[in-house]
Amino acid sequence: MSEEGSGSSSSLLPEEAFSLLGNETRFNILRALWELLDPPESRPISYSNLMGYVGVRDSGNFNYHLGKLEGHFVESTDDGYVLSDAGEQIVQTVVAGTAVEQTSMDPVHIGVICPVCHGTGTTIRYDDETLTVQCTECDGIYPSRPGKLAEFHLPPAGLAGRDPVSVFESAITRVTLETRSMIAGVCPRCASEPTVEVDWCREHEGGDSGLCDKCDTTMQSISMYLCQTCKHIWRFPIWCNVLWHPATIAFFDNHGVDIEPLSWNYYVRGREFDQELLSEDPPRLAITVPADDATLQFTFDESMTILSVERDGPDA
Numbered sequence: 001m002s003e004e005g006s007g008s009s010s011s012l013l014p015e016e017a018f019s020l021l022g023n024e025t026r027f028n029i030l031r032a033l034w035e036l037l038d039p040p041e042s043r044p045i046s047y048s049n050l051m052g053y054v055g056v057r058d059s060g061n062f063n064y065h066l067g068k069l070e071g072h073f074v075e076s077t078d079d080g081y082v083l084s085d086a087g088e089q090i091v092q093t094v095v096a097g098t099a100v101e102q103t104s105m106d107p108v109h110i111g112v113i114c115p116v117c118h119g120t121g122t123t124i125r126y127d128d129e130t131l132t133v134q135c136t137e138c139d140g141i142y143p144s145r146p147g148k149l150a151e152f153h154l155p156p157a158g159l160a161g162r163d164p165v166s167v168f169e170s171a172i173t174r175v176t177l178e179t180r181s182m183i184a185g186v187c188p189r190c191a192s193e194p195t196v197e198v199d200w201c202r203e204h205e206g207g208d209s210g211l212c213d214k215c216d217t218t219m220q221s222i223s224m225y226l227c228q229t230c231k232h233i234w235r236f237p238i239w240c241n242v243l244w245h246p247a248t249i250a251f252f253d254n255h256g257v258d259i260e261p262l263s264w265n266y267y268v269r270g271r272e273f274d275q276e277l278l279s280e281d282p283p284r285l286a287i288t289v290p291a292d293d294a295t296l297q298f299t300f301d302e303s304m305t306i307l308s309v310e311r312d313g314p315d316a
């Protein structure tokens, strides 16, 4: 039972955290605390139970490793030991990525509307923690990946016990909530404030297929959110910045548009929004949401801060 740091936690540099975790006994201690956890109960595990479970005989050695984890990934209480939030997160990340039987899924017809050709020849497949939505009837959105419509990150645990439709819905739910978190200025992985940049194709030429030779997509602009703390990077079409805005939801509601904010149909609705570079200096972007004969226009600066929201046209 280590004396130092018990109960209190102190900050750790990334290299210190890596070296703390890069030891089998220490990782086994974290795993044991997680395996012995029985939520919603959170009873601390006694020193002797923990040592027995980890299977270390030498108490001096065990004590040394446990002491290293205390105050960072493990908390000690009067009744024993529990994982700290950081310790729990580490084990959860490993569990979400590994404690699963299925880690890929062959293409399955999903039949949602393709936003490019409006057909229903859409499929999903899953590999490398990524769910890819494709259209089998058109070239999709990215010329270098024919047919590709979207790519959503999803840990393999998202597949467990779900049929393909539910897997697809889970991926959309996850990407929507993570995107909204980034837009709100909170990194969904570590809670830091991300920086924002807008990539705008100034010579965008849609052509017949909608594909632009200059930027290689049908999208004229991309918002890029980068977390400087955990290096999580998130890129999405700039219409995502207005899609779930309360003014858009209210506007759609007023015009009788189906609002299912966590659905594919709602997600691809953003492709109907107009984008315009209003001025270069200072950079001003406009995104216009259409419904019936009315429009809702958002104006942004270069950091995607909303400067104004204006409605035009008759109420429904």
Ligand SMILES: [Zn+2]
Pocket (backbone or CB within 6 Å): 114, 115, 116, 117, 118, 119, 135, 136, 137, 138, 139, 140
């Ligand atoms: Zn298509």
Ligand SMILES: [Zn+2]
Pocket (backbone or CB within 6 Å): 187, 188, 189, 190, 191, 192, 227, 228, 229, 230, 231, 232
């Ligand atoms: Zn982060």
